Amino acid sequence: MAAASFTTAKFLAPVAARSGGDRAPPLPAIGAASARPRRGAQKTRLRTALAVSSDVLAGNKVVQAAAGHLAVTREEALELYEDMVLGRVFEDMCAQMYYRGKMFGFVHLYNGQEAVSTGFIKLLNQADCVVSTYRDHVHALSKGVPARSVMAELFGKATGCCRGQGGSMHMFSAPHNLLGGFAFIGEGIPVATGAAFAAKYRHEVLKQSSPKGLDVTLAFFGDGTCNNGQFFECLNMAQLWKLPIVFVVENNLWAIGVSHLRATSDPEIWKKGPAFGMPGVHVDGMGVLKVREVAKEAIGRARRDEGPTLVECETYRFRGHSLADPDELRRPDEKSHYAASDPITALKNYIIEKNLATESELKSIEKKIEDVVEEAVEFADASPHPPRSQLLENVFADPKGFGIGPDGKYRCEDPKFTQGTAQV
Amino acid sequence: MLGVARRRLGSGTVLGQLVQALRPTAAPASTTAARNYSAAAKEITVREALNSALDEEMSADPSVFLMGEEVGEYQGAYKISKGLLDKYGPDRVLDTPITEAGFTGIGVGAAYHGLRPIVEFMTFNFSMQAIDHIINSAAKSNYMSSGQISVPIVFRGPNGAAAGVGAQHSQCYAAWYAHVPGLKVLAPYSAEDARGLLKAAIRDPDPVVFLENELLYGESFPVSAEALDSSFCLPIGKAKIERQGKDVTITAFSKMVGYALQAADILAKEGISAEVINLRSIRPLDRAAINASVRKTTRLVTVEEGFPQHGVGAEICMAVVEDSFEYLDAPVERIAGADVPMPYAANLERMAVPQVEDIVRAAKRACYRAVPMAATA
Numbered sequence: 001m002a003a004a005s006f007t008t009a010k011f012l013a014p015v016a017a018r019s020g021g022d023r024a025p026p027l028p029a030i031g032a033a034s035a036r037p038r039r040g041a042q043k044t045r046l047r048t049a050l051a052v053s054s055d056v057l058a059g060n061k062v063v064q065a066a067a068g069h070l071a072v073t074r075e076e077a078l079e080l081y082e083d084m085v086l087g088r089v090f091e092d093m094c095a096q097m098y099y100r101g102k103m104f105g106f107v108h109l110y111n112g113q114e115a116v117s118t119g120f121i122k123l124l125n126q127a128d129c130v131v132s133t134y135r136d137h138v139h140a141l142s143k144g145v146p147a148r149s150v151m152a153e154l155f156g157k158a159t160g161c162c163r164g165q166g167g168s169m170h171m172f173s174a175p176h177n178l179l180g181g182f183a184f185i186g187e188g189i190p191v192a193t194g195a196a197f198a199a200k201y202r203h204e205v206l207k208q209s210s211p212k213g214l215d216v217t218l219a220f221f222g223d224g225t226c227n228n229g230q231f232f233e234c235l236n237m238a239q240l241w242k243l244p245i246v247f248v249v250e251n252n253l254w255a256i257g258v259s260h261l262r263a264t265s266d267p268e269i270w271k272k273g274p275a276f277g278m279p280g281v282h283v284d285g286m287g288v289l290k291v292r293e294v295a296k297e298a299i300g301r302a303r304r305d306e307g308p309t310l311v312e313c314e315t316y317r318f319r320g321h322s323l324a325d326p327d328e329l330r331r332p333d334e335k336s337h338y339a340a341s342d343p344i345t346a347l348k349n350y351i352i353e354k355n356l357a358t359e360s361e362l363k364s365i366e367k368k369i370e371d372v373v374e375e376a377v378e379f380a381d382a383s384p385h386p387p388r389s390q391l392l393e394n395v396f397a398d399p400k401g402f403g404i405g406p407d408g409k410y411r412c413e414d415p416k417f418t419q420g421t422a423q424v
Numbered sequence: 425m426l427g428v429a430r431r432r433l434g435s436g437t438v439l440g441q442l443v444q445a446l447r448p449t450a451a452p453a454s455t456t457a458a459r460n461y462s463a464a465a466k467e468i469t470v471r472e473a474l475n476s477a478l479d480e481e482m483s484a485d486p487s488v489f490l491m492g493e494e495v496g497e498y499q500g501a502y503k504i505s506k507g508l509l510d511k512y513g514p515d516r517v518l519d520t521p522i523t524e525a526g527f528t529g530i531g532v533g534a535a536y537h538g539l540r541p542i543v544e545f546m547t548f549n550f551s552m553q554a555i556d557h558i559i560n561s562a563a564k565s566n567y568m569s570s571g572q573i574s575v576p577i578v579f580r581g582p583n584g585a586a587a588g589v590g591a592q593h594s595q596c597y598a599a600w601y602a603h604v605p606g607l608k609v610l611a612p613y614s615a616e617d618a619r620g621l622l623k624a625a626i627r628d629p630d631p632v633v634f635l636e637n638e639l640l641y642g643e644s645f646p647v648s649a650e651a652l653d654s655s656f657c658l659p660i661g662k663a664k665i666e667r668q669g670k671d672v673t674i675t676a677f678s679k680m681v682g683y684a685l686q687a688a689d690i691l692a693k694e695g696i697s698a699e700v701i702n703l704r705s706i707r708p709l710d711r712a713a714i715n716a717s718v719r720k721t722t723r724l725v726t727v728e729e730g731f732p733q734h735g736v737g738a739e740i741c742m743a744v745v746e747d748s749f750e751y752l753d754a755p756v757e758r759i760a761g762a763d764v765p766m767p768y769a770a771n772l773e774r775m776a777v778p779q780v781e782d783i784v785r786a787a788k789r790a791c792y793r794a795v796p797m798a799a800t801a
Contacts (some may be wrong), residue, residue, distance in 0.1 A: 046438055065611065099783045103599040129537065131533070160568050162572070163570035164566060164570075165567055165568055165569070165570040166568040166569060166570070170568040170569070172516050172565070172568065172569030172570075172572050172573050173572065174569070174572035174573060177537075179533070179536050179537070179573065180536075180561075180568075180569075180573075181568070182560070182561070184556055184560060184562070185562060187529065187556060187557070187560060189528075189529070190526050190528070190529020190530050190532070190533060190557065190561075191529050191532055191533035191536060191557075191561055192533060193526070193529065193530045193533060194529060194530035194531060194532055194533020194534040194535070194536065194537065194541075195533045195534065195536060195537040196533075197530055197533065197539075198533070198536075198537035199536040199537070200514065201487075201489070201534070202538070202539075204515060205486060205489075205515045205516060206486055206487065228528075229525060230525045230529065232525055232527050233523035233526025233527075234527060234529070234530070236521060236523070237520070237521065237527065237530060238521065238527070239528055240521070338621070352488055360525075384534070393570075393571070394566050394567050394570055394571040395566065395567055395605050396517055396566060396606065396629075396630045397566050397571070397574030397575075397576075397607070397608050397629035397630050398628060398629050
């Protein structure tokens with residue numbers, strides 16, 4: 001039963017019976033007794049309600065998993081460790097490079113949230129899609145985009161994954177099915193829902209099926225986004241059309257300088273899934289193994305065509321919203337509380353405790369990653385800036401779309417096409 | 425606005441009689457008066473043209489699907505998608521909830537990932553709820569991803585003023601969308617335009633904004649056998665000379681093409697031969713055709729239904745000034761809608777939208793013929 005798999009997290013299933021066109025139970029009269037039997041709740045699958053109050057706000061620890069229940073092999077553990085260390089070292093290097101002027105514009109770093117990216121994305125296939133926000137460097141790395149491509153993109157060089165056209169906030173990689181990189185919060189959610197729609201359409205209408213099941217899409221976004229209209233519109237449509245998508249909320253409790261509690265009437269985001277008929281799950285986003293377990297189930301649901309899931313990962317960003325944010329509004333005790341649950345340290349301790357690897361092996365992984373990131377910086381430094389002709393390229397996939405030139409022919413047929421009218 | 429003209433001219437002069445005869449009408453008269461065609465030519469409405477284009481493209485390519493409000497069981501808010509649900513099923517003709525931002529984004533995401541969606545807006549006024557996705561997710565993506573992610577999507581629906589629908593349902597968005605690099609913006613007029621441009625838009629690998637017009641849906645136009653063929657496509661970025669002329673060039677798109685043709689008929693009786701250009705494509709604008717025509721006639725009148733400031737006419741004027749300034753014998757005349765939100769009252773609405781007589785007057789001004797001032801009341 002799917003309900004039983006969400007053991008390390010708090011899980012709330014949709015309570016109103018929906019199968020067979022049941023009418024929703026009538027609302028209680030004001031002042032009536034609050035206990036109202038949930039009609040049909042026990043009968044349909046996934047409908048057993050395990051609603052527990054969230055202790056996110058009270059600051060209590062989330063229910064710990066039984067030791068040994070989180071089975072992970074040595075290879076998997078090392079893969080997760082390496083991916084998280086890559087995310088951390090890369091982001092730290094970005095900060096350095098920004099302050100040296102090699103990187104510019106808006107840069108939003110992911111330090112502290114690595115468990116979410118690694119926990120989810122390492123379970124995906126190449127054909128699965130990831131859609132992210134402006135805080136997308138580590139999602140790109142986890143999905144397999146080489147560190148040197150991401151670094152070169154951040155430096156604005158022609159060897160970047162988007163040849164310097166996108167920048168920090170717009171990472172795209174078609175071979176890795178990384179569909180962005182969006183600056184507007186909430187913008188990625190409908191796009192992700194569309195990619196999930198395309199996956200299901202290809203399966204059902206075009207009859208291109210795979211033995212693995214449906215291709216899954218993950219949409220990553222933050223707590224602030226969960227007050228945006230597009231979020232709710234897509235929860236509705238994803239459940240309505242039963243799309244293979246997982247909505248992953250990276251709740252780091254802050255939207256720039258506005259605390260989640262100051263912006264949201266009901267701060268428990270995971271509860272908003274059942275309002276639309278899909279399961280809502282809350283998980284400790286600082287524990288990569290816990291995240292991974294929830295992710296397995298959610299991704300499995302989508303792949304088996306059981307529909308979407310809303311997963312709220314309670315996490316924390318160790319740095320400010322962006323490198324321009326002085327980060328003065330967050331209390332030091334809150335920051336140290338979460339710094340004590342650094343996901344990388346936690347996994348390291350777990351690996352050593354369970355004798356999955358030795359300390360020196362982990363050190364050698366760290367050294368390897370430092371070399372990779374150093375090499376990425378050298379590569380990006382040495383790479384050329386985009387040529388001036390690149391300015392006018394790729395506005396349209398169809399170059400004829402660039403219009404008719406002064407000689408009446410399509411401009412792409414003009415050998416001086418890239419000069420255009422802009423005096424570049 | 426003809427009140428002043430009538431008082432000044434009386435009915436003594438030919439012009440006065442003409443002006444007396446031109447009673448403002450809310451809807452355009454049939455444009456067939458301007459056209460000669462053989463009795464054997466087939467006529468179809470713009471609605472039928474769009475429906476057949478959708479049908480043929482969905483039949484030819486299974487990755488094409490249609491989504492929007494009321495496109496399925498209701499057969500389309502304006503019956504453009506009539507019959508498609510029965511033919512292609514609910515997987516390919518999707519009735520969406522009333523969530524433009526959400527479903528437009530879903531269409532864009534599906535286009536990112538290999539499908540060819542057609543997103544219908546009940547009117548383009550509602551596209552403002554989704555404009556972030558049209559511009560930021562669709563138009564800019566091929567550029568931001570440096571060619572990795574192309575977005576073969578069509579956004580279509582009625583644009584511009586209808587009849588008495590008020591300020592929030594009457595705006596023209598041609599200038600808004602044509603402003604953005606990465607979008608192609610098309611505005612068909614006749615049934616042939618509608619068929620050929622929609623088929624081209626669906627086959628195009630880039631995001632296309634397809635601006636139809638509600639009042640044209642029911643109008644019939646003759647179509648050739650070639651236009652009815654399922655492989656018929658019109659090129660994007662090329663305008664059509666609807667009527668050859670030598671004294672003044674009149675550019676127009678969508679419903680205004682019909683008005684311009686009527687104006688050309690009236691001008692012909694006065695000895696002014698007007699060349700009417702049906703722009704068809706607002707972005708990319710067919711600058712070459714416009715300039716070639718202006719170099720021939722040396723005078724230009726631009727006609728559009730939308731608000732005047734920063735409109736399509738302003739761009740056309742600049743395109744001509746940049747390329748053909750020495751050829752101009754008169755300042756460029758711009759006819760646009762009134763610079764006010766669309767009023768509801770029928771007489772005020774008539775004044776807020778260009779009428780045939782406005783085009784006639786502007787053409788005469790461009791030809792330096794004596795013309796009465798427009799009324800201010």
